[in-house]
Amino acid sequence: MYEGPIQDLIDELGKLPGVGPKGAQRIAFHLLTVDREEIGRLQGALQRIRDGVQFCAVCGTVAEQQLCRICADPRRDRALVCVVEEPKDVQAIERTREFKGLYHVLGGSLNPLAGVGPDQLRIRELLARIGGQQPLPEGVNHEPAEITEVIIATDPNTEGEATATYLYRMLNGFPGLTVTRLATGLSMGGDLEFADELTLGRALTGRRSL
């Protein structure tokens, strides 16, 4: 559509998730108006991602060092592990300030049609961690406390539920280990009449005495 480098940039930006053709065009023309340093900072940030991002040796979330801040924090309850799909989910749970345990990032959810089976997720690492067999990285002083509860916090969709069921079967055999799942029900601040049937049904089944 456009000529020369501006069209190349629009094409590349249009490949990013959530950026449509109009958005890509808007960003490209915006970048024509900003300082060269501003573009340089974006390029630099891309370069550092391209050079490779480090993942925590214990939980698998994105980290600046060998251990992420959470795994390195001695005040965290090491007996409690919350299993999530992605690093984004770690941040979402951290924002609640309700959870004081550690995490385990699977790196996705079971999706056989997309070629994601148990071996593509960090399930082996989870089992080793619970069994106390995961070798701690060098220089890590924490005694690996025995894990007493695993909270499965995969997404409440088809793949996430299938992953939760699979994990439950794998973890069920560990002696002294409680396996829990995040509650499903109505969203806080939502309207009951706008809740979908599945969610409302789950909220009924999971009703609590007051």
Place this chain on the structure above:
Amino acid sequence: MYEGPIQDLIDELGKLPGVGPKGAQRIAFHLLTVDREEIGRLQGALQRIRDGVQFCAVCGTVAEQQLCRICADPRRDRALVCVVEEPKDVQAIERTREFKGLYHVLGGSLNPLAGVGPDQLRIRELLARIGGQQPLPEGVNHEPAEITEVIIATDPNTEGEATATYLYRMLNGFPGLTVTRLATGLSMGGDLEFADELTLGRALTGRRSL
């Protein structure tokens, strides 16, 4: 929120127009999963923009060479010039396939509060072009045909209307020049009941006999 380079990238992406914090996070984690070459292509496209984009010596739109494809096309009607705010507007009008003349890109609209006066727009170049005084770039063979009609196609908002009025006053004095403005009225395919009062009022005022 995140550690290390991923947060830097989220911060930089979040500065782009139309990309919120969630969108920036989504793009950053997407880039973790793609080939290094894919990121390289985006970096390269940014570098070419950073190195500078060429603008057409006649109309001022983004161009690959000294003249844009439209100004270089001998089949275009050189007596008809459509004045738009941005290169995006050139593409929007080209998509209609209704216009066979040339363009003139102002580079924005009058907005005194934001410090954009007539001198910040390419109005002087427009006047020189109409007066036949604009020196043609070297190697351009087209005889500069006399311009007989200028269509003002600035946005139908406050700044665009102010710019149109200003341009009309400036162009009014040229002998033999017709100055027109894009029609305002109902959107095709739209619902009359959902049209805003201003648009519906304009559609009434500008009614045509069938």
